[in-house]
Amino acid sequence: MKISYNWLKEFVDHNLPVRELAAELTMVGLAVDAVEMVGNDYILEIDLTSNRPDCLSHLGVAREVSAITGCSLKMPVIDLKEKGMPTTDITSVEITAPEFCPRYTARVIKGVRIGPSPAWLVARLESMGQRSVNNVADITNYVMLEMGQPLHAFDLHHLKGERIVVRRASPGERITTLDGEERELTEAMLVIADAERPVALGGIKGGEDSGITGSTVDVLLEAAYFTPLQIRQTSKALALSTEASYRFERGTDPELVSLASDRAAALIAGIAGGEVSKCLVDVYPHRKQLRDARKPINFRRARYTELTGLEVALPEAERILRALGFEIEAEVAGDLLSAKAPTWRIDISIEEDLIEEVARIAGYEHVATTLPGSAGAGNYLDGESGRRAARRTLAAVGYNEAISFSFVNVETDAALSDAEDEDRLLLFNPIDETQSHMRTTLLGGLLQALERNFNHGNRNVRLFEIGKCFRKSDGERPLELERLALVATGARNESDWLAANARLDFYDVKGAIDALIDNLNLPAANYAATEKSGYLHPGRAAVISIGGRDVGLIGQVHPRIATQYKFKQPVFIAELDFGDILTAQKIEPRYQPLPKFPTxxxxxxxxxxxxxxxxxxxxxxxxxxxxxxxxxxxxxxxxxxxxxxxxxxxxxxxxxxxxxxxxxxxxxxxxxxxxxxxxxxxxxxxxx
Amino acid sequence: MPTQGSRIYPEVLGQLLEMMNERLKQLREDFDREIGLVTTETEATELRDRWVGRKSGLLTAEMKTLGKLTPEDRRLAGQGLNDLKTYVEAGIERLQLGFAAGREAEQLVRERIDVTLPGRRIATGHLHPITLLREKIEDIFVSMGYTIEDGPEIETDFYNFDALNIPSNHPARSWQDTFYLGDHLALRSQTSTVQIHAMQRRQPPLRVLAPGRVFRRDTPDATHNPMFYQVEGLLVDRGITLGDLKGTIQEFVHRMFGPETQTRFRPSYFPFVEPGAEIDYSCFKCNGTGCRVCKGSGWIEMGGSGMVHPNVLRTAGIDPEVFSGFAFGLGLDRLCALMYGLDDIRLLYENDVRFLEQFT
Known part of the structure; x- marks a missing residue:
């Protein structure tokens, strides 16, 4: 959100230089990412968290500044003169989808002269990075940036029947939006319609043939409140995001609607001329329920200290909350405040929310650092010493540690694993089809890494990875099995200039595994030749077992698979059920007397x-x-x-x-x- | 019986002694001349045999003539002869030592090697930078009484979202953001899920650190991967405050980056904490003066944190009026990128050995 330093000053007469203002806003949770000088003004770029849509306007940010500085908030002066006919004599509003649009207001300004905006208005919009269109459109934008309420202006005479129906779209119904795109709609989408057809995607974008043009004379001004979820879903479904949808999908203030309409109407009459119709048409069917839903929340001073470590006097807490727009009743006897959140603060519902409000304005920097007292000794994850020993042993014998994605290409995975197709877990929404399944083996990732290394000219590669593999199970969750795999190819030791041509082979990988098992304090592994693995060379493959239990496979990659990968040199791999190895019975070292007689x-x-x-x-x-x-x-x-x-x-x-x-x-x-x-x-x- | 000479012809005997001394002097001169001519080790051995050989040595023979003298003269002449013998032996030994030293020096020259040839290094591998960082962080927190825990990487809606107070319409739940394996099964999108498992397994006091993989549906680019690592911390006990969170994080960054490192907490929003805070730490590169690493601000964002949301505590069966706690999370990949100056984090999972070999 861009905020103009000068504009902000119209709503709160603080005396903070821009750098200090930026620092203060950052420290109350409105992170200022950048400050840019534009003409005689500064533009602050604020990175707002998603819970604070109320600050998507100058007024909203001014309220924060008011709470920080104690300078009072000045609302814009609205000089509205309703001189025209009663609005209800000109048009009508009907809402058939109040679940999507709880409030819709309309009024008419007759006899406007559409034309360029005055220089000050153009300059202001441009400083916000917006292009001037015409005086009426600019004013709707201006009020949105000022107060946070998106508005829309229709040409009254482009509305069939000169009336508004707020309804769900019929399936397959179409609308051409202002950007010239024709869009097909569904029942889950809200439209603003006239007597016959949709004229706007409510809260997102206006229709092409109902908006303001150079010849517009009578304007119907829309100000409404749309529920966030529908806006977000429609905006996503249509891949259409606008300044208006951005605000509505985060949550605007339903109570601001009429005030913003007044503000815009007064500006239009003042700048573009015309007469404002009498009395807003305001359809707000569930107002009472919405109001009653706002319940007062207690702010206990003791609880505040309990959670933050800060002390606050009740009057100071009251001052802060009032400045932020809360309605407060102090209960001094109970050492607490009863606070009702303002309608624009959709993020406040519990006491902890109030505590954060007071604490952030008081300043997190005043929270003294303390360390919680001891609560006993810490501990590593089960098996961590084994994992660390394994990593270090394998690194010591020349293997680099790899980390690969947990999702893989299903063909690759299937070729290198004994998992059945029905054991595999499929991602419903992978980023791309080559990463659509959860891995059942680590070998796919390692061979892919090897392929990349070959492509980069690295011909001597030894890698290992420890990580989880996944299989379906009957339980609530799939199985997550910890595995360890190795891949090795190329020179046995590239730095040995007396044996630079020595290539590593099956026995090098076997030796690495023996070193690993020895360093994990396990009994020596047994290797039995196997021809059963589909991805290992049948004459160069073995089942690894420890204490009679099969724990993995080792061998040379089958020539058929090596050909698929276009490997031009023998590649050796091994994979172990590392979870089983970590929990296997360890040898307890016992001293053996040293021999007294010669060997x-x-x-x-x-x-x-x-x-x-x-x-x-x-x-x-x-x-x-x-x-x-x-x-x-x-x-x-x-x-x-x-x-x-x-x-x-x-x-x-x-x-x-x-x-x-x-x-x-x-x-x-x-x-x-x-x-x-x-x-x-x-x-x-x-x-x- | 007394020897005859000294008594009878003392003057003659005096002459004999004088002659003897003369002779010793002559011998010493002869030896000096001969030793000066020796050039080989064989000649040195011959010289020794001629002068002090047990059987035919010149001085050995000379010793035998001493019998002719009176005891008094024999003592004097014997001493002179012994002195000469010591002189000769020392001269020869010096000579032989010199030859031995020369022989050794020659051998050492012959055995000389080129020490600048490359060492026959055992090719050692390297641990992944993510592992190095993760272990360092684990060590720090274990020393502060935390227990390392993990949880499943495939999670149910309940643990991944509901229990973390993430509303049902929150964008993070969308198919655009989270990988789904079923209607209610997803790849976990934050390690915060482990908080819930930990609180369900054990009652407070709790100190948990959960490092692990998380998944978000981001197309890979220089600053995004669809999989990355997070570390989640959780502490729940009686009377835990925001100050405890600040103190804990400060202790951590001091140990991680050095005692001069500053921390800064600013209000922020995460659904599973309230109050919430973004943690910044002063840039380890420029110490807070502003540089490229921290984009000139002097601060680096470490991650989110805050007091555990009462809804989260209640969901896990803990009474928020009795216990309070804090939680924090940080991204290892980003930390890794900052610490090692990585400009493209895709490298982390491409497993190029030229990349992996840079870290120890």
Whole structure:
């Protein structure tokens, strides 16, 4: 809302320089965003909150200044002389939709001369950023900016039957508005009609062929109150927003209607000439109910202090509220005021509203800062230490944290998830169709991020994300499942100039997951090959389980999907049910005595079928239950042309140790021999 | 039995001692000359063997001649010979140390590397700037006795609007502004929803901080995303005032931005609080003097706040005449943009590694 410094002064004779005025208004809740010098005036740009439509006028803002400064509010002087015929002899008003228009007034000014506005009026409108049209139209705008009441002027003789009917539009009814647009209407919309057809979209915009023209002589001046909801809905449905609809949809003052009409009529007669008809036609069917709905509200001084920490004397509270237009009855014995809100203050309904009124004028800056006393220790969200450990572990092993939108492209999501179509949640009103479903996997977001990175030339990408995925459920709300996913591709370590060509692979991602699980204090994960996932390479995919429970999948993106994304390098992904992992049984660390006797290492190289898994070798060795065997480490896998087809060489390092003595060569040879024999027998392996 | 010489020919014996001294002097000169000629470590070893070798050393042989002297002379001559031996050994040791030092120096030169070659850095990742900020804010409030809570991201009308005193015709409820998954199911449009869950779960005193994702139907541009992060704070207890809200926020900004940071509260409107206040804090970039970050005002809007609306308390089953409370909310994305100088917040969710790697 633009407010002219000079214009404002006509209603309250304060002596604040413009900067101070701006600061004061800001501190009572009318945030002044900018002050601009225009000629010998300043224009204040006020960012009004939606609860204060009463300040969408100079008079409204002046009332605030009056409350701040104590200078009294001066209402505009209305010099109205009703010399013409009684209005009821000229026209009539009928309201058939009082739910949309509780009050409609009309009066006629006969014999006006439409012409340019006087210079002062043009200047004022222009300083508000408005274009001058003609004297009558300008006056209606002027009164709106001055008092906040939108008005409309019809050419009386363009109204069929020279009368007004305020009604709902018939379905399919059409009107061409002043901007030349033909609009189709519905029953949920209000029109101002004459005897035959709609002549205006009530409270929004006038019709094309009923308004003021250069040849207009007799003007019918409309001043009315329209209910906010219908205005907002019609304005939105027709994508038509005007200064008038802006005010009506936020809420105008039904009691201001006749005063604004008087003000405009007096100005029209004064500037454009003509005679104002006698007595306003004022149709206001439910006035009494509306008035009675305003109930007095108590303002208890003690409650004020209880909520704000401020002290106020009852007379000062009374002064503030009166200045803002409240009707007050002081009950000194009860240490309270009984206050009835003015009709323009649609935002006041309870005591806390009054408390805010007094506090904001008294000044929030006077509220002393205090700290509430202790109420016990704070606490993090369940699982937060696990989340933080996971984030830091993954960052430490080279993964950047990503955050993606929760809504995704349904095809992408479906291709990367095992969710059934009927489990998916659809947004009724997505911004665009490529983001129409709630994600059931984090992989869609990560692969999209990867795609973007490739497009920007980033070929070495490691990302992880922790976030919720969504599925339908039978409960009140859908399931929200916390998941963790990784994507990795490109160089293993771009900064290692001795191994700059090393590409990361399945085992790098597996290692990252092992590090993650270890840092979460969980037992080691088990990986079992799987061919069942539709989006993972069937020969390079595994189900991850912890303590016998499946917690996720890891693998290389299936070549078919990689092709769809136009990935030109292998991409590895993993996704975990992070919620399950956070609640899984943790290992309680216990001290293990350090070995007192030496460890002996024996290496072993086997020529073995490539189809024999490392897990199979491990379990064969474990089946021998050799107590002295501490662990088996893989240290090389060699595949070469000189080796027979379908075979490779696996080099193992076996470590032997006893808890109670130094092992002899004979003992170690015996144990090692059993292992070699077993592997040769079971797998047809050969020693190399 | 006394040795014969000293008694019988004292003058002759005196001459012998003199000769001996002469000889020592000569030897010392010889050694000085020879050591000066040594150029290799092998020559140094030879020099040592010739002079002080256990079997054939010159001085070893010389020692054996001392037997001819009287005890008195033997003592004197022996001392001279020992001095010479110490002199020779020291000279040779110095020589050998010099060679060893040279050998070490050569080895160190051979082993020299180019320390300016790039380090073999373990490629570490980075946490998302939203996470970094969120954790910092969580830490501050947990230390002030708050419990971090979250709530569902898919909410019912009741939690998202009704319970927050948002009127049924409020524009925020429209399909233009809020994402709907059903007639009464929406993506939450503010973390204030967690207030209601928290108050329903537990009775006051309550101190809750709820960070999380929220959703509004904004088409992405430099300052909007349809998803962003908020942090909601709630404190409900007996006798809580606007002053407590001011004090709490001031404490927070001091810890977040430094103790010189000022806060400002100005009246504002949010349906779920009354009285309501907009929180501004003095610009961390210019300390309130006005700059580009704060658009010249010296102040930055942090978010909305106020005393919890009595309707909200009542809806959650708390008597507003017994308990009062405050709530505040702030947007992490905006804070992130301001703190890191981001000119386009779409970058936050595009996950470009060149962007993500800028934050630690």
């Amino acid at each position: 002996v290492v024996r290496d072993l190289a086997l020529l073995i079928d490539t189809g024999v898994t490392f897990a199979a070798i491990e379990s064969e060795i474990a089946a021998l239950s050799i107590a002295e065997l501490v662990n088996v480490m893989l240290f090389d896998i060699y595949t070469g042309k000189e080796l027979p087809d379908g075979k490779h060489s696996i080099a193992l390092s076996l470590r032997y140790r006893s808890l109670d003595r130094t092992l002899t060569d004979e003992e170690i040879n015996a144990a090692h021999g059993r292992i070699v024999k077993r592997l040769i027998e079971t797998f047809g392996a050969e020693l190399r």
